[in-house]
Amino acid sequence: MSAPQSTRPVRTLPIAPALPTVRAACHGPVGEGAGADAPIIALAGAPNVGKSTLFNALTGLRATTGNWPGTTVDVGRGAWRFKPDGKVCACTECSGDCAVNRTSEFTLIDLPGAYSLDPLSRDEELTRTLLVDAPVAERPDAVVVVADAAHLARSLYLVAQLRETTHRVVVALTMNDVARKADIEVDSYALAEALGCPVVVLDPRRRQGLDNLARVVREALARPTPAPRLTGTPALDDLSRDDERFAWVESAVSAGTTGSGAERVSTSDRIDRVATHPVAGPLLFLAVMWLVFQVTTTVAAPLQDWLDGFFSGPVSDAASAVLGAIGLGGTWVEGLIVDGLVAGVGMLLTFVPLMALMFVLLALLEDSGYMARAAVVTDRLMRTIGLPGKAFLPLVVGFGCNVPAIAATRILGDARQRVLVSLLVPFTSCTARLTVYVMLGTIFFERAAGTAVFVMYLASIFAVVGVGLVLRRTLWRTMGAEPLVIDLPPYQAPTARLTAAVSWTRLQGFLRTASGIIVVTVCAVWLLQAIPTKPGYGFGDVPVRDSAYGVAAQTIAPVFAPAGFAQWQTASALVVGFVAKEAVISSWAQTYAVEEPEEGAEDLGDFGDQVAAAFESSSGGHPLPAVWAFLWFLMAYTPCVATLAAQRREVGLKWAVFGVAIGLVVAWVGAVAIFQVGRLFW
């Protein structure tokens, strides 16, 4: 037999090899290929399997190598020189002196990384062009497919496709040490038999197996072009064809390896059996979150009390003293600064230890990899209400802040899905609402404050699911749900640096947003509280209940009578909360700080006592159901103006208004139901 390349005319590849000038500028010179008569061998394979390393080892050239997919971005070319080691042809008439036996060099082409011959990128398109689309005479003489022994199935799809052509294919098996560490043993002979092409085990980094690869390639070149593998009946569609290829790959992997895949159970996998279990997973998630809130409220409570006393005592006194010293004592300026800014901002700052602790705990859970499992649990919940799996992303983000969560609905491809999820995001309980939960939890439930907060997060999830189900069964009956894969990182020990950085960034964000909102709303509330509505009072010298603020609140308050919190001070906090939940506590505190006790009434002391008395009075002696009703209302109605603006931007004004209406209805109906049922028992 004569070697096929011996009579071949000098050829050039249809796509020019790497431009020497570009390479010279960036990565050093790339040598020319071997002589014109030298067989052309293409090096193919998926990114990150050691292809470029092998190219360098075989050619001695310096190509860009690394651990990132897509390192080989253009076609490299070099001479692969080796020492011919004996007769490889099957000729009976020659004594080993035919061209194929004399060959001592190949031109090696380093093709761009490609998972398959169905291109999705320019790199892969180039690989396909060179291997498939080029005329047969212009194709390489053989293709060495570099395959990762540790992830064999991923590498063999390309082999399956190449084996459907007449290419001479040789599989170069790399990463064998990694495979052995993962208890995967590859039987190269069995694998070669299953694939119908030679398999060479090698280690390009240690230059092991390279001579063997040269010999096997020479043997392949000495043989006639192979017949394409049989793929059974012609496939009806692309999916059926892919199915056939994967079945072939699976069969080859099963035949050629032992101990792969199913038997490899890592520690992460073992933990995930519980953490992502359909029943145990949600229970574990709830237990973890309960622990987070319990630890947060218990540990932060003493610090919070101390800060509260600090701002309402020494800081307020100092501010009053300074203002008195400069002649502003008793004026509207003192009212604005001491009762407004110091009270409002001080109230916010009392939550700093609590927020910091919670952010640290959540960052620890994230860094450990657990929160990714929580996402799996959430995803299942989305599916139960018929939402697309991807909806879990914006909804989970909503537990931090609703505004970016609304923006994140853009990841949903379907416009109707975006509208639905945008309407559900406001029911996710953001961190701004957390401050109110904690404050009321501490006042009314004391040591069980953490549990109360936890219950509110459960209520939030319940609201998302409930409203989602109602909307899906009324307005969006035909929405499809696309399958979704979630990449789960392995569990790891959290790092102090990352945890601190993430927590600090979040705390800064909370403080920046909250302080800006609070300063503005404190000034606005103060202005409204300074405007008299009755004759006989001057600007800034009017009891709050007779101010524009107080009158407006008293007008609205009766709406909440069936829910047990019709005190106008409480209702006013909810009105301010429409602007931003961060401002609820500050304006609430501001109202009580400014307000003088009614004549003959007992001075109720600090803010907590005044709030407790307000709920006691408005609920007719059933403060706890009224508090739960208030918390539900706070959780369910419009989170803030910024969220409303985000909804308007993403889904339009009509749906934004619809969202406000849904929120108010769900909030009010739920609050009334909670109070009316609750007062039968408490």
Add this chain to the structure above:
Amino acid sequence: MSAVLDAYRAGAVTHAEASRVTGLSLDMVSAAVDHLVRLGLLERNVATFGCPSAGCGSCALACTASDQRRE
């Protein structure tokens, strides 16, 4: 490959779940998922529980932020 796709359509979310449902090895499932993602039949997402500054680059928030910057 169809079996893997069916597993995800039936509610599997992770490779381990799909592996349990189909009886295929994790490596095989992983290869099939890669291919299904390439074909656009499956969508892969990095699990995230929020983003402190929309700057980590790996979640929907970051994508959205960069979209907004481009706009």
